[in-house]
Amino acid sequence: MNPSANSPAALARPVGPAPAVGGRRPWIDHWLETVRDLQDLKDSHPMMDAVIDEIDGRMIRIGDHWLADFASCNYLGFDLDAEIIEAVPEYLRTWGTHPSWSRLLGSPALYEEIEERLTDLLGCEDTLLLPTITHIHMSVIPLLAASGTVFMDARAHKTIYDGCQVARARGAAVKRFRFEDPDHLDELLRAERDPTRLVVMDGVNSMTGNAPDIRAFAAVAREHGALLYVDDAHGFGIVGERTPDETSPYGSRGNSVIRHAGESYDNVVLVGGFSKAYSSLLAFVACPTDVKELLKVAAPPYLYSGPSPVASLATVLAGFDVNERRGDQLRATVYRHTRRILDRLTCHGVLTPNRSGFPIIEVPLRDHRRIADVGRFLFDRGVYVTLAAFPLVPKHEVGFRFQVTAANTDAEVDAAIAGIDALAERGELRLITDDLPAAGPAV
Numbered sequence: 001m002n003p004s005a006n007s008p009a010a011l012a013r014p015v016g017p018a019p020a021v022g023g024r025r026p027w028i029d030h031w032l033e034t035v036r037d038l039q040d041l042k043d044s045h046p047m048m049d050a051v052i053d054e055i056d057g058r059m060i061r062i063g064d065h066w067l068a069d070f071a072s073c074n075y076l077g078f079d080l081d082a083e084i085i086e087a088v089p090e091y092l093r094t095w096g097t098h099p100s101w102s103r104l105l106g107s108p109a110l111y112e113e114i115e116e117r118l119t120d121l122l123g124c125e126d127t128l129l130l131p132t133i134t135h136i137h138m139s140v141i142p143l144l145a146a147s148g149t150v151f152m153d154a155r156a157h158k159t160i161y162d163g164c165q166v167a168r169a170r171g172a173a174v175k176r177f178r179f180e181d182p183d184h185l186d187e188l189l190r191a192e193r194d195p196t197r198l199v200v201m202d203g204v205n206s207m208t209g210n211a212p213d214i215r216a217f218a219a220v221a222r223e224h225g226a227l228l229y230v231d232d233a234h235g236f237g238i239v240g241e242r243t244p245d246e247t248s249p250y251g252s253r254g255n256s257v258i259r260h261a262g263e264s265y266d267n268v269v270l271v272g273g274f275s276k277a278y279s280s281l282l283a284f285v286a287c288p289t290d291v292k293e294l295l296k297v298a299a300p301p302y303l304y305s306g307p308s309p310v311a312s313l314a315t316v317l318a319g320f321d322v323n324e325r326r327g328d329q330l331r332a333t334v335y336r337h338t339r340r341i342l343d344r345l346t347c348h349g350v351l352t353p354n355r356s357g358f359p360i361i362e363v364p365l366r367d368h369r370r371i372a373d374v375g376r377f378l379f380d381r382g383v384y385v386t387l388a389a390f391p392l393v394p395k396h397e398v399g400f401r402f403q404v405t406a407a408n409t410d411a412e413v414d415a416a417i418a419g420i421d422a423l424a425e426r427g428e429l430r431l432i433t434d435d436l437p438a439a440g441p442a443v
């Protein structure tokens with residue numbers, strides 16, 4: 001689930017930790033009340049907090065119920081790829097299961113190999129690997145922000161928001177610019193006196209499935225001497241550089257949103273992860289070498305955190321090979337499946353924020369109170385989706401989300417489409433013509 005920074009859950013504040021009185025824990029009661037809708041859904045709904053008993057390809061079994069999974073972010077299907085799975089045991093025999101040094105203390109040579117290949121794939125100056133994007137945001141945003149000003153996308157991912165909160169606690173100021181609005185960023189930067197400026201935002205957005213206008217944001221950031229920091233968790237592996245022979249509008253090679261936009265890395269720091277398209281626990285910062293060297297001594301996860309398991313380093317390396325040989329075919333499959341779902345929504349006049357054709361398709365409901373019933377309806381028809389419930393998203397965006405992967409079959413996409421048909425017929429889905437607030441709230 002990907003709550004945005006301005007969701008009510010993100011903005012809610014506890015009244016302050018209070019001691020237990022007579023067995024009551026008021027701070028827990030306060031939080032439970034704040035997230036009551038989600039808590040009720042979690043307790044009652046088979047698509048929340050579910051235990052997956054078994055998988056068969058992209059089919060999953062929960063209890064005795066088999067469902068087509070559209071909630072996984074394994075976009076390229078590398079989690080199930082025989083070539084990648086078969087590559088792992090040799091690495092385990094050579095390196096053991098887990099390095100267990102922090103990277104500063106000892107990095108298996110696999111890290112160097114991955115950084116080299118990744119730098120080449122992205123076409124950037126250098127890269128640094130850390131276990132997760134969350135580790136990166138929490139440590140790198142405060143370092144880059146120093147005591148300057150951070151300009152944060154109003155709908156930035158919660159983990160970016162949390163990184164900004166740490167930066168604020170260390171003396172930075174944090175200002176928000178309107179989602180997808182480079183002109184508003186320009187306005188704020190123009191009025192700014194602080195010479196240290198960091199702009200933080202998402203690449204391919206985890207809720208809308210769209211990419212920002214990277215060229216416009218990069219131009220504004222450069223004009224005002226700001227560093228642009230982009231989290232492309234969902235774009236890396238899917239979108240890439242444009243080529244005449246590309247197999248889909250995603251572009252080629254899956255080398256992320258900066259290359260997809262034809263942008264350079266001047267004044268741009270790109271953050272991405274392998275935990276989605278590459279199905280591996282690892283993440284990266286693409287940055288100049290002097291910044292990398294600084295991070296090696298100043299970013300706590302490099303110094304103190306446990307590393308990624310060897311199996312994850314192995315699946316990244318094997319994943320690079322598969323990406324090179326078959327990645328563009330896999331991306332074409334992802335696009336074809338995604339297109340079928342999007343076309344069906346269009347056929348019914350159903351609203352989705354997805355304008356890009358990228359494989360994240362959010363479908364808002366007409367009535368947010370129907371979320372549990374709609375989820376149950378899809379569950380009963382064997383379709384597993386991500387429920388986007390209040391307070392993770394504002395009430396007018398409550399709905400469900402398909403994430404489409406190369407490992408989904410045509411029959412699974414048929415099941416998703418049958419679910420859409422039935423829900424559209426029952427009038428559960430918001431239509432393009434409905435007179436309701438548009439997705440993407442202002443600051």
Ligand SMILES: Cc1ncc(COP(=O)(O)O)c(C=O)c1O
Binds near residue numbers: 133
């Ligand atoms: C945009 C975005 N950033 C960061 C994360 C967190 O990534 P990680 O699991 O590598 O910390 C997610 C996970 O869903 C995400 O969607």
